Amino acid sequence: MMATGKEELIHLYAKILRLPTLANYATIVREAAQHCLGYEDFLCALLEHEVEQRQENQYKRRLKAARFPQLKTLDTFDFRCLQNVKQAQINELATGRFIERRQPVLMFGNPGTGKTHLAIALAYRVCQLGYTTRFYTAGELATDLAEASQQGRLSALQARLLKVELLVIDELSYISFGRANAELLFQVISNRYERGSVIITTNLPFSRWTELFGDATLTAALVDRLAHRAILLDMNGESYRLKQAQAKQQES
Ligand code: ADP
Ligand code: MG
DSSP states (O other), X not given: OOOOHHHHHHHHHHHXXXXXXXXXXXXXXXXXXXXXXXXXHHHHHHHHHHXXXXXXXXXXXXXXXXXXXXXXXXXXXXXXXXXXXXXXXXXXXXTTHHHHTTOEEEEEOOTTSSHHHHHHHHHHHHHHHTOOEEEEEHHHHHHHHHHHHHTTOHHHHHHHHHHSSEEEEEEEOTTSSOHHHHHHHHHHHHHTTTTSEEEEEESSOGGGTHHHHSOHHXXXXXXXXXXXXXXXXXXXXXXXXXXXXXXXXXXX
């Protein structure tokens, strides 16, 4: 069928106005005819469809930009395993209000206690709510920062990181980056103070953070700032994997 002049015009207008979904108006026109929609209802349906599509696309973009290494969700997290963390605390975090308040969240705990799982699950949740987020391991972030620094684009990267509403820094431990990169990482965490939220997971209590960053005075200042505003989650406990393995062994 040859395109009518109107069809072409609608496509052109939709393009000029950057309303890509509107160009696929045929289905909505058909449905409107079937249900004898009035002009106003038709216009509303058309715009609603455009808005929904746009939100869906934005969500997909945010999810991609988050770079989660794997998808973990809150529904698959068993809160009974954590003695010192209450589900209500996590439910509160899942509302994203801590991001509005630009609060840091710190998860302390030995390996296998679900820190990475919970960090991803929370970031995923707030991504669904409309917040921008980016997942890094401390090692990856340190490498990216060092690379940017060598290539003279450190401030661009720092600015980009500050724009992310929730930054996740997973596995902050002293084997994850060298001394030279410690300062770059320190700056990122320090810069976010009252400017943006961050979730940090670590196996090191604050008392041992000097081992991470070297300088005792600077580290004390950072810890002081963090401790002042942060939500602290003590996730220490039995390793989930170990427990699963033991349960399996008992079954057989
Ligand atoms: P950590 O980062 O603290 O070392 P992970 O988050 O990597 O621990 O957890 C190890 C594995 O155990 C992951 O596959 C994770 O999904 C699972 N896991 C840990 N804790 C829980 C939990 N409470 N409920 C469900 N799965 C868990
Ligand atoms: Mg982990």
